Amino acid sequence: MIRFISRRLAQTVLLLFGISVVLFLLAEAVPGDYFSEAQLNPNISANTLQALRSQYGLDRPLVVRYGYWLASVARGDMGYSLAYNQPVSQLLFPRLGNTLLLAVPALLTCWVLALVLGVLLAGYGGKWSERVFSLGSSALLATPDVLLALLALLIAARTRLFPAGGMHSLATADSGRLSSARDLAWHLFLPGCVFILSSLAPIVRHVHAEMKEVLQTPHVRAAEGHGISRLRVLFRYALPAAANPLVSLFGVSVGLMFSVVLVVEIVLGWPGLGPMLLEAILARDMFVTIGGVLLSALMLVLGNVVADFLLYAIDPRIRVQP
Amino acid sequence: MSAAALRVVYAGSDGRVSVAISSLDFDVGPQETLGILGESGSGKSSLAHALLRLLPGNAKFSADRLCFQNDDLLRFSQTELRRLRGAGIALISQEPALALNPVLTVGRQIEDVLAAHRSRDQRKQSVKSILRDVGLEDTARMMRAYPHQLSGGQRQRAAIAQALVCSPSLLIADEPLSALDVSTQAEVLELLKRVKQERRLAMIFITHNAAVLEGLADRIMVMRQGEVVAMGRFGEISASDDPYVANLISPQKTLAQLAAPAAITASGEPLLQVRGLSKKFVQSRPFSRKSFTITALEDVSFEVAECQSIAIIGRSGSGKSTLARCLAGLEEADSGEIVANRTNGKNNVQMIFQEAGTALNPRFTAEEIIAEPLLIAGKLTPEQRMERVSAVMDDVGFNPEWAGRRAEQFSGGQKQRLALARALVAEPRVLILDEAFSGLDVPAQARMMRLVLELQSRHKLACIHVSHDLNFVSLFAREVLVMDAGRIVERTSPSRLLESQNPVTRAIIEQSESLHAIGLEAVL
Numbered sequence: 001m002i003r004f005i006s007r008r009l010a011q012t013v014l015l016l017f018g019i020s021v022v023l024f025l026l027a028e029a030v031p032g033d034y035f036s037e038a039q040l041n042p043n044i045s046a047n048t049l050q051a052l053r054s055q056y057g058l059d060r061p062l063v064v065r066y067g068y069w070l071a072s073v074a075r076g077d078m079g080y081s082l083a084y085n086q087p088v089s090q091l092l093f094p095r096l097g098n099t100l101l102l103a104v105p106a107l108l109t110c111w112v113l114a115l116v117l118g119v120l121l122a123g124y125g126g127k128w129s130e131r132v133f134s135l136g137s138s139a140l141l142a143t144p145d146v147l148l149a150l151l152a153l154l155i156a157a158r159t160r161l162f163p164a165g166g167m168h169s170l171a172t173a174d175s176g177r178l179s180s181a182r183d184l185a186w187h188l189f190l191p192g193c194v195f196i197l198s199s200l201a202p203i204v205r206h207v208h209a210e211m212k213e214v215l216q217t218p219h220v221r222a223a224e225g226h227g228i229s230r231l232r233v234l235f236r237y238a239l240p241a242a243a244n245p246l247v248s249l250f251g252v253s254v255g256l257m258f259s260v261v262l263v264v265e266i267v268l269g270w271p272g273l274g275p276m277l278l279e280a281i282l283a284r285d286m287f288v289t290i291g292g293v294l295l296s297a298l299m300l301v302l303g304n305v306v307a308d309f310l311l312y313a314i315d316p317r318i319r320v321q322p
Numbered sequence: 323m324s325a326a327a328l329r330v331v332y333a334g335s336d337g338r339v340s341v342a343i344s345s346l347d348f349d350v351g352p353q354e355t356l357g358i359l360g361e362s363g364s365g366k367s368s369l370a371h372a373l374l375r376l377l378p379g380n381a382k383f384s385a386d387r388l389c390f391q392n393d394d395l396l397r398f399s400q401t402e403l404r405r406l407r408g409a410g411i412a413l414i415s416q417e418p419a420l421a422l423n424p425v426l427t428v429g430r431q432i433e434d435v436l437a438a439h440r441s442r443d444q445r446k447q448s449v450k451s452i453l454r455d456v457g458l459e460d461t462a463r464m465m466r467a468y469p470h471q472l473s474g475g476q477r478q479r480a481a482i483a484q485a486l487v488c489s490p491s492l493l494i495a496d497e498p499l500s501a502l503d504v505s506t507q508a509e510v511l512e513l514l515k516r517v518k519q520e521r522r523l524a525m526i527f528i529t530h531n532a533a534v535l536e537g538l539a540d541r542i543m544v545m546r547q548g549e550v551v552a553m554g555r556f557g558e559i560s561a562s563d564d565p566y567v568a569n570l571i572s573p574q575k576t577l578a579q580l581a582a583p584a585a586i587t588a589s590g591e592p593l594l595q596v597r598g599l600s601k602k603f604v605q606s607r608p609f610s611r612k613s614f615t616i617t618a619l620e621d622v623s624f625e626v627a628e629c630q631s632i633a634i635i636g637r638s639g640s641g642k643s644t645l646a647r648c649l650a651g652l653e654e655a656d657s658g659e660i661v662a663n664r665t666n667g668k669n670n671v672q673m674i675f676q677e678a679g680t681a682l683n684p685r686f687t688a689e690e691i692i693a694e695p696l697l698i699a700g701k702l703t704p705e706q707r708m709e710r711v712s713a714v715m716d717d718v719g720f721n722p723e724w725a726g727r728r729a730e731q732f733s734g735g736q737k738q739r740l741a742l743a744r745a746l747v748a749e750p751r752v753l754i755l756d757e758a759f760s761g762l763d764v765p766a767q768a769r770m771m772r773l774v775l776e777l778q779s780r781h782k783l784a785c786i787h788v789s790h791d792l793n794f795v796s797l798f799a800r801e802v803l804v805m806d807a808g809r810i811v812e813r814t815s816p817s818r819l820l821e822s823q824n825p826v827t828r829a830i831i832e833q834s835e836s837l838h839a840i841g842l843e844a845v846l
Contacts, residue, residue, distance in 0.1 A: 216378075217420065218415055218416070218417060218420040218421050219420055219421050219422055219423045219424070220423075221371075221376065221415070222413070222415045222421040222422070222481070222484075223423065223431075223434075224376060224407070225374055225376055225407055225408070225412075225413035225415065226407060226408035226412065226413070226434075226435040226438065226484060226485070227404050227405060227406065227407035227408030227409055227435070227438050227439060227488075228408070228434050228435060228437075228438045229404060229438060230404070232434065232438070236426070236434070237423050237426070240423075240425040240426070241423060241424060241425055243425075314425065315424075315425055316424075316425060316427075316468040316470070317424060317425075317468070317470050
């Protein structure tokens with residue numbers, strides 16, 4: 001077990017290292033840097049720019065810059081943002097917190113919904129409900145995330161039931177803990193819904209398909225033959241037996257969570273990593289970009305680790321025998 | 323229980339309708355045992371599921387009457403049916419390995435049956451006592467065990483415990499023995515007889531092996547293609563003139579007919595020589611440093627010549643399948659050598675696998691399956707290929723009209739023929755049959771055996787039959803090799819087999835005889 005964990009950790013570190021090298025090379029290949037736009041400004045002389053570049057070390061060779069960056073990662077700073085004038089970690093981590101606050105509950109809700117829906121539909125669905133499901137999930141699959149987010153924005157603007165962006169209302173900024181939590185939940189609702197809707201369709205389709213297959217197996221039919229109730233057969237006998245591929249999908253969905261949440265955050269103005277990453281890319285604020293991408297890579301790895309442990313917990317055939 | 327005009331029809335996805343059971347009447351009295359005998363595809367399993375109203379969605383069920391203990395099952399609601407299943411009528415399904423849920427413990431699964439029918443108190447206790455009852459002594463360990471940690475026989479016992487735990491009055495056993503090896507079959511049969519006595523059960527016992535019904539069933543119903551062909555006591559049935567019934571009841575008769583082509587003259591030159599073959603498997607578990615070694619083969623030597631057959635028999639785990647895989651080149655031996663007589667530089671060994679159905683790609687047509695080895699060898703033009711394919715289909719007696727059908731649409735026997743054709747198309751000199759017929763019922767086995775013997779003399783093949791019991795297959799071999807724990811413990815011939823003093827051989831013979839599954843005396 002310890003060997004497994006340590007091997008997994010070593011793999012993760014190596015992976016992140018590799019990604020960072022590739023990111024540095026890519027960033028180098030992009031023409032221009034943070035100060036390129038200032039060149040257009042006639043009020044700033046070439047000398048000033050040169051001085052600024054050397055002050056921030058942009059004129060050094062790539063390898064040297066990479067070395068400095070690694071040292072800064074070791075300190076926990078993850079480089080320095082030129083646009084915000086502060087260490088990247090101070091920028092990223094609060095934003096990461098906001099993103100997780102939105103994405104994690106939304107993803108979990110999405111999975112619970114998908115499991116319940118998929119299982120019940122596979123177990124009780126008739127011809128018509130299957131058709132409606134197939135149509136609905138296809139439609140949802142074909143709808144771009146941006147459109148869903150814009151739709152949510154429209155609802156917010158028309159009905160005024162929900163805030164059209166942000167995370168807190170000004171009015172509740174100083175009120176008690178309870179009311180500010182309620183305010184937060186109120187702000188979370190629409191982005192959360194958009195996230196759920198955009199991730200739900202593929203997951204629920206997988207659950208449904210796996211369940212359909214498992215329901216045909218002899219052991220499920222045997223369980224029914226013993227008179228165990230339908231609901232119990234579905235959730236206790238069929239679902240765990242169908243779980244293996246779904247757990248792997250869960251790992252992937254944790255990894256993909258970041259790219260889905262990015263769009264939602266940008267359109268609905270949630271102050272997470274998404275909007276910041278977009279700005280950083282446009283401004284060529286290199287270290288913020290690299291930090292953001294590294295975080296999402298870390299998420300992907302974490303998702304897979306979580307999936308491995310879940311698999312281990314659910315399937316006795318994988319577990320160690322004493 | 324009684325039923326009248328029972329009918330089950332399956333609607334295929336392509337709109338075709340196949341009749342599984344057409345108008346069946348029968349009744350089972352209290353404490354009576356009804357044996358249902360029939361070839362595969364005769365509608366036996368559909369009957370078992372129809373009685374519990376557990377048919378899949380594409381099946382249409384109708385009956386004039388279906389009564390159980392004065393209750394009309396046709397008028398039962400889904401909830402009432404659910405209460406009846408397991409409590410009034412219990413089912414033991416065909417394959418024990420597949421009938422238990424792989425991710426739940428045995429204790430949990432038995433307890434769930436209780437939970438579905440009984441109130442909360444005394445559950446744990448009943449689970450333990452039922453486990454002891456079916457001969458799983460180490461109850462605490464059994465309750466915590468997952469199905470994959472149990473042997474085939476233990477799994478079947480657990481499945482029986484699951485069926486009996488709510489003390490049903492009728493037990494439906496759907497081929498409860500067919501997936502087990504012979505020694506376990508005898509044990510499980512003994513157990514079923516005992517619980518039937520002790521618990522005064524009525525039983526419907528479905529099988530294709532008439533011999534097991536002899537001491538068990540009060541009456542026997544013989545089925546063929548969804549219809550009842552004969553009904554009566556074992557004695558009455560076995561006196562029947564109907565060739566279908568006779569075939570099922572006493573495969574000995576079929577065997578006697580078979581004995582004729584067995585006289586094959588062996589010629590000198592060995593086609594395949596095996597010298598000092600050894601193989602070890604090293605296994606390690608995830609998250610663990612420990613690894614352990616399994617000796618699958620140890621110093622195995624033998625040879626086969628043209629037109630000769632040898633039989634390799636042994637219990638499961640004796641290394642015979644590893645040997646077969648080594649011979650076919652699917653597995654690399656650690657030491658020793660396999661010398662094959664290689665004419666035209668081709669690999670001359672072909673193998674037919676244990677379960678023909680799973681060794682064929684279900685999406686391929688019969689033609690594609692047979693042509694594939696030629697396609698891989700890649701030396702023939704498409705026309706030549708087609709010619710060879712139709713010649714081979716003719717050889718194995720495969721209806722050429724079926725060439726375009728997909729593998730999944732064939733029955734077990736037809737799939738077996740298809741596998742044989744695929745092996746033959748590559749023009750092998752040595753044919754390895756790894757339990758190739760064990761999934762078939764006795765008449766079908768006899769037909770296949772006759773075919774193999776014919777092909778053997780026609781193409782001058784050397785055959786190696788691998789089997790776990792004294793299947794009659796082994797009786798046509800020149801030499802019988804008995805394996806145990808990776809070694810050949812005895813070399814004998816079929817005629818001297820019964821006098822063998824070797825304990826391993828004796829055990830295998832006794833188990834085979836106790837089931838009357840073979841007709842040794844009829845042939846020897």
